[in-house]
Amino acid sequence: DVKVTQSSRYLVKRTGEKVFLECVQDMDHENMFWYRQDPGLGLRLIYFSYDVKMKEKGDIPEGYSVSREKKERFSLILESASTNQTSMYLCASSETYTQYFGPGTRLTVL
Amino acid sequence: GQQLNQSPQSMFIQEGEDVSMNCTSSSIFNTWLWYKQDPGEGPVLLIALYKAGELTSNGRLTAQFGITRKDSFLNISASIPSDVGIYFCAGQLHDYKLSFGAGTTVTVRA
Numbered sequence: 416d417v418k419v420t421q422s423s424r425y426l427v428k429r430t431g432e433k434v435f436l437e438c439v440q441d442m443d444h445e446n447m448f449w450y451r452q453d454p455g456l457g458l459r460l461i462y463f464s465y466d467v468k469m470k471e472k473g474d475i476p477e478g479y480s481v482s483r484e485k486k487e488r489f490s491l492i493l494e495s496a497s498t499n500q501t502s503m504y505l506c507a508s509s510e511t512y513t514q515y516f517g518p519g520t521r522l523t524v525l
Numbered sequence: 526g527q528q529l530n531q532s533p534q535s536m537f538i539q540e541g542e543d544v545s546m547n548c549t550s551s552s553i554f555n556t557w558l559w560y561k562q563d564p565g566e567g568p569v570l571l572i573a574l575y576k577a578g579e580l581t582s583n584g585r586l587t588a589q590f591g592i593t594r595k596d597s598f599l600n601i602s603a604s605i606p607s608d609v610g611i612y613f614c615a616g617q618l619h620d621y622k623l624s625f626g627a628g629t630t631v632t633v634r635a
Binding site for chain 1: 529531534555556558560565566567568569570573613615617621622623625626627628
């Protein structure tokens with residue numbers, strides 16, 4: 416079975432802090448994705464990566480950056496957290512079209 | 526991303542009922558996927574559809590890829606309490622990115 420893990424289930428940070436969200440997949444997938452999920456808006460793509468050291472912007476990249484130094488790991492970085500980044504963050508990986516999701520990190524920025 | 530219109534936004538089910546939800550888009554998709562998300566968890570893939578007109582079942586779930594490739598529906602037969610959750614449709618247009626609907630929240634009717 417595909418397993419996608421995220422470093423934290425719940426996180427509370429203060430405005431202005433630098434925040435790292437980590438995602439690891441164990442199926443040697445090429446593609447990895449970061450989404451944020453807000454009520455009534457579904458899942459919105461922040462960034463994705465097709466290969467190590469590769470990254471491409473999704474639909475809402477502002478305020479975020481990513482890092483993919485190893486194939487299995489994809490990190491989402493909030494350089495200076497703001498209250499409007501309070502959300503559920505979901506990581507996913509895929510080999511083709513079917514994406515497999517981690518359990519999510521619920522981030523609260525105070 | 527491409528806009529997917531998912532309806533209904535929410536529904537109440539009574540055990541034993543058949544329920545239906547659908548997604549439409551102004552764009553043609555190559556693949557349609559249906560996911561379910563339990564509270565506090567990441568979405569889990571239910572059914573994947575790859576060809577126009579395709580009808581696929583997974584237990585009590587049935588999904589169809591519309592002939593026009595712009596829509597898909599998901600039916601749940603003989604619903605049970607564990608069917609509650611949020612159901613998402615997702616369409617794949619090109620490369621490996623998905624566009625998601627806003628979700629249908631299924632709740633048990635008291």
